Amino acid sequence: MSASHDTVRAVSWEEDCLQLLDQRDLPASENRLRFYDAAEVAKAIRDMVVRGAPAIGITAAYAVVLAARQAYARAGEDWRREIEADMRALAASRPTAVNLFWALSRMRACFTSLQGGDPTAALLAEGPTPVRSPSICSVPPLRLMPLKLSPCCISKTPPVLTVTAPPP
Numbered sequence: 001m002s003a004s005h006d007t008v009r010a011v012s013w014e015e016d017c018l019q020l021l022d023q024r025d026l027p028a029s030e031n032r033l034r035f036y037d038a039a040e041v042a043k044a045i046r047d048m049v050v051r052g053a054p055a056i057g058i059t060a061a062y063a064v065v066l067a068a069r070q071a072y073a074r075a076g077e078d079w080r081r082e083i084e085a086d087m088r089a090l091a092a093s094r095p096t097a098v099n100l101f102w103a104l105s106r107m108r109a110c111f112t113s114l115q116g117g118d119p120t121a122a123l124l125a126e127g128p129t130p131v132r133s134p135s136i137c138s139v140p141p142l143r144l145m146p147l148k149l150s151p152c153c154i155s156k157t158p159p160v161l162t163v164t165a166p167p168p
Contacts, residue, residue: 010055011062013124018062020044023051038067038086045093045100057099060090061126064107068119077116 008030010021018035024047025031033049035041041063044050050059067086071079087104094100110126111119 010050010052011058013062013065018059018066020050020059022049024048035063036066037070038063039089041066042086042089042093045090045097053097053099056094056097057103060093060097060100061103061107063090064104064111065120065123068111068123072118072120079119080111083111 008021010023012019014034016036018041019032020035022031022033033044035044041059045056045059045063050056064083064087067083067090068079071082071086075082087108091101091104107123107126110123114122
């Protein structure tokens with residue numbers, strides 16, 4: 001496998017938005033879509049813009065960051081109540097996606113434990129290390145640096161997202 005095997009990223013966080021590689025267009029073209037709110041991301045998941053269990057989970061987690069940021073801007077300290085509609089929309093976007101629900105659950109646990117203030121930075125920092133589970137494919141949802149998906153091979157070991165620092 002060449003050193004350039006992971007240069008195409010299906011999911012990334014750039015500055016203030018989520019970027020998804022529109023996988024419906026592959027391999028004919030490489031188009032990136034930018035998302036600023038969770039409702040748009042839920043539609044993208046439903047419309048198969050993003051595919052594959054790890055990528056769907058990561059996408060859902062970033063959508064929670066977008067939802068929390070908007071909920072905080074609208075409702076201040078009452079943002080946790082405000083985010084619930086987006087959480088339901090994300091859950092409904094792909095009802096059978098195990099990683100999507102795993103990510104939503106992990107992000108909910110994170111934001112439930114947060115103290116006052118803007119939750120964006122804390123939610124972006126969630127999930128810095130890979131998690132292995134014998135029962136499901138578990139992946140860390142977020143990292144403040146770009147994400148690189150490891151190749152998934154058929155094996156008894158569940159595929160895991162590899163989080164690495166970008167080259168210097």
